[in-house]
Structure formats: structure tokens, C-alpha cells
Ligand SMILES: Nc1nc2c(c(=O)[nH]1)N(C=O)[C@@H](CNc1ccc(C(=O)N[C@@H](CCC(=O)O)C(=O)O)cc1)CN2
């Protein structure tokens with residue numbers, strides 16, 4: 001006989017469980033010790049720089065698709081799961097970043113270094129563009145931005161590129177990714193990540209929708225950005241995007 005009561009207890013819909021965990025993780029983030037925040041961020045930025053270097057050095061744009069993270073490997077402990085191979089024929093590097101909301105990991109020190117061309121200029125890339133999310137008609141788009149002057153507060157109080165500015169151009173992601181001359185490294189914010197690289201956001205599905213199918217592109221690499229306490233046993237759905245790398249302050 002089927003025990004319906006038991007089935008109910010054991011079969012919490014993933015949506016409800018996700019909501020519960022999302023709330024818990026946002027509370028953890030809001031309650032973090034602010035005096036330690038910038039030190040942790042420096043640590044995470046160092047990790048992110050090393051991951052980007054690793055991607056560039058190992059020419060990930062030509063990597064074998066079999067090496068993509070399928071969501072079954074533990075990636076946050078050592079940051080690197082893939083071995084890359086291939087020959088160098090890269091031209092343009094696009095880094096998709098984000099402007100921090102609330103107590104998210106703030107990447108501004110890394111963003112400034114990239115704008116000032118203080119890093120990766122020797123890597124053989126002729127151009128490095130930074131792009132940032134902007135919510136338009138309930139959809140997320142990415143726009144280039146070249147300095148702090150290119151931003152104004154937008155949806156949810158997050159700084160967004162100002163469309164009228166000369167350096168601000170809308171990204172055609174599918175076209176960008178389809179051109180093998182481009183490498184796209186996406187620094188992905190999150191409320192939480194599983195130890196296998198699954199992402200939980202604010203629940204609107206913006207990143208899932210924008211980067212749906214991105215894993216089919218060899219030259220697009222998703223890098224999750226998180227404080228160590230945001231690595232958590234979260235339930236995930238088939239449409240949740242999977243990170244290939246995680247930059248956390250975990251040693
Ligand atoms: N820094 C950053 N920028 C980003 C994202 C992100 O996660 N982080 N996004 C990723 O998708 C998009 C914005 N997505 C969002 C989706 C929903 C809510 C939202 O519902 N906010 C509520 C309550 C959130 C809370 O409890 O803190 C609010 O602001 O009132 C915010 C942002 C694009 N830009």
C-alpha cells in the first residue's frame with residue numbers, strides 16, 4: 001500500500017526547497033562579518049584572475065567538448081577540473097562581469113584592473129571587452145562598458161550600463177559565441193552554488209535563460225563567483241546552468 005503521507009514528507013517540490021534555501025543563503029550573506037568582506041573579496045579576485053589566466057594559457061577556446069562540466073564533478077575544492085588542449089587562434093576576449101547587489105562578492109577591483117589593462121594584456125588577445133547585465137522588458141541582456149561613467153542605478157538598484165553612452169553596446173551573445181575568434185568568460189554571481197557547480201540565483205531564471213545552451217559553445221566558459229559559505233547542498237533543476245570553475249575564498 002502506498003503511504004501518501006510519507007510520500008508528501010519525502011517529496012518536497014524542488015521549488016519550495018529552493019525557496020527555503022535561497023532565503024537561508026541570502027540571510028547568511030546579509031549577516032556576514034563585514035570587516036572580513038574585502039579581504040575575502042581580494043582572495044576571490046585572485047582566484048578569478050588565476051582561473052582566467054588558466055583558461056587563456058590552456059587555450060580553452062579550442063577545448064574538447066567532452067571536457068565540459070556535466071555537473072557531476074566536485075569543482076570548488078581545487079577550482080580546476082578540466083584539462084584543456086588545442087592550438088592558439090584567439091583574437092578577442094570578452095569578460096562578462098556584474099555590478100554587486102547588496103552583499104554579493106564585489107568584483108570592482110578586478111573590473112578596474114581590466115579596464116586599465118593592468119592584466120592579461122600580454123596574453124595575445126588583441127582586445128578585451130567587459131560586459132554587464134541590464135534588465136530590459138523582463139529579460140536580461142549584456143552591454144559593454146568601459147568605465148564607471150558608463151553606469152547608472154537600474155533594476156533592483158543594481159548599476160547597469162547607460163545605453164546612450166558611446167562605449168555601451170548591446171551584446172549579441174549567440175553571434176559572439178558562434179565566432180571562434182572570440183573567447184567569452186562569464187563571471188557569474190549567485191545566491192548559492194552546489195559543490196558540483198550548479199547555480200541558484202534570485203529565482204527569476206535570468207541567467208538560466210540567457211546562457212541556455214552556452215555549454216554547447218567551446219569558447220564560452222562560466223565561472224561562478226561566491227563566498228565559501230555560499231557553496232551549499234542546493235537542489236537543482238535540469239535548466240540550471242552549470243559552472244565550469246568556481247572562484248571562492250576557500251583555500
Ligand atoms: N549583481 C547582480 N546583478 C544581476 C543579477 C544578479 O544576480 N546579481 N541578476 C541575476 O539574475 C540579474 C538581476 N536579477 C535579479 C532578479 C531578482 C531580484 C529580486 O527579486 N530582488 C528582490 C529581492 C531579492 C532579495 O531578497 O534580496 C528585491 O530586490 O527586492 C533581483 C535581481 C541581472 N543582474
Ligand SMILES: Nc1ncnc2c1ncn2[C@@H]1O[C@H](COP(=O)(O)OP(=O)(O)OP(=O)(O)O)[C@@H](O)[C@H]1O
Pocket residue numbers: 018199200201202203204205206207208209212237239240
Ligand atoms: N532556460 C529556460 N527557459 C525557460 N524558463 C526557464 C529557463 N530556465 C529557468 N526557467 C524558469 O525560470 C524560473 C526560475 O528559475 P530558477 O529558480 O533556477 O532561477 P535562478 O537561477 O535562481 O534565478 P536568476 O538566474 O534570475 O538569478 C523557473 O520557474 C524556471 O521554470
